[in-house]
Amino acid sequence: MHQPIMLQAVVDGLRVRPGGCYVDATCGSGGHARAVAEALQGQGWLVVLDRDRNALERTIARLDGCGVDVVAIHSAFAEVEAVLQAEKINSVDGMLFDIGVSSEQLDTPERGFSFRFDAPLDMRMDRSAGISAAEWLQAVAEDELVRVLRRYGEEPRARAVAAGIVRAAAAGQMATTGELVAVVEKVVGRRGRIHPATRTFQAIRMAVNDEIGQLRRGLAAGLKILNPGGRMAVITFHSGEDRIVKHFFREHEGRDEALAQGGSRWCGELPRGRRVNRRALVAGDAECAANPRARSAKLRIFEKAAKGD
Ligand SMILES: C[S@@+](CC[C@H](N)C(=O)[O-])C[C@H]1O[C@@H](n2cnc3c(N)ncnc32)[C@H](O)[C@@H]1O
The missing domain is CATH 3.40.50.150 (Vaccinia Virus protein VP39)
Incomplete structure (x- = not known):
């Protein structure tokens, strides 16, 4: 609770x-x-x-x-x-x-808010409106994604992460949280206590929900x-x-x-x-x-x- x-x-x-x-x-x-x-x-x-x-x-x-x-x-x-x-x-x-x-939103796998579970990449707070994170990533321009990752996620490797995401989306590999985590881990690596995808997930969620x-x-x-x-x-x-x-x-x-x-x-x-x-x-x-x-x-x-x- x-x-x-x-x-x-x-x-x-x-x-x-x-x-x-x-x-x-x-x-x-x-x-x-x-x-x-x-x-x-x-x-x-x-x-x-x-x-x-x-x-x-x-x-x-x-x-x-x-x-x-x-x-x-x-x-x-x-x-x-x-x-x-x-x-x-x-x-x-x-x-x-x-x-x-x-x-509850973070802990419900099928909502797609968390990098802890592999699930469809949704992230909408209101599932009856708007587009999912997967659809948003399919359509977003790379420069806009860089801006979102910097501004909302303070991601220092924003340009490289955005390029990786756009490439994966074009190859049809950006439909699940697991696919997004894989791209970020490949670019950022896995160091420190904070999961490398934390910043990216936060930034995309903030954009998808305006x-x-x-x-x-x-x-x-x-x-x-x-x-x-x-x-x-x-x-x-x-x-x-x-x-x-x-x-x-x-x-x-x-x-x-x-x-x-x-x-x-x-x-x-x-x-x-x-x-x-x-x-x-x-x-x-x-x-x-x-x-x-x-x-x-x-x-x-x-x-x-x-x-x-
Ligand atoms: C941190 S939780 C609130 C917890 C609540 N104060 C409690 O005591 O349980 C944030 C909630 O705000 C909702 N929310 C976020 N942005 C919203 C918005 N723009 N309009 C309406 N609800 C929103 C989310 O769906 C989520 O349920």
């Missing part, structure tokens, strides 16, 4: 209040969602969203008997504003994004539908994603710039708000020891300005 990261910090950071309406935009296995539901103490609404149908079903089961009204929506969070409006929900008091893949595009659109939509004084909590596991969240929050916090004629003017993006913590929160030693996934997690929390601020 997926272990929710920084559970108490998330519930405290969202300042869950009984009677409110909260959204878990990446419900996964429902660990955070269950804790938010409990903090609602039988009063309020919880909307759970995931682009993976299996995740949604696990969460619905986990929320059974939680005592609050639950709305479960199968959707990517970039569409959160529209899908909530369709449920007649125009604004919410808090929203959580716990970005990335779940342990994870960066989703994050940018999800943050903007989420902030828009937050009530004044409402909070947004975002957990990331990738430095590029954390940077996007950090800049997004900074831009919406804005800054006062001095004017030549005296006084100052606020500059920034609307809607306005404030970072609840200047620095990202990280998991403590005990949590990292119990759950190695927690080691790379960063939690940032933002509060939308109250009316009149």
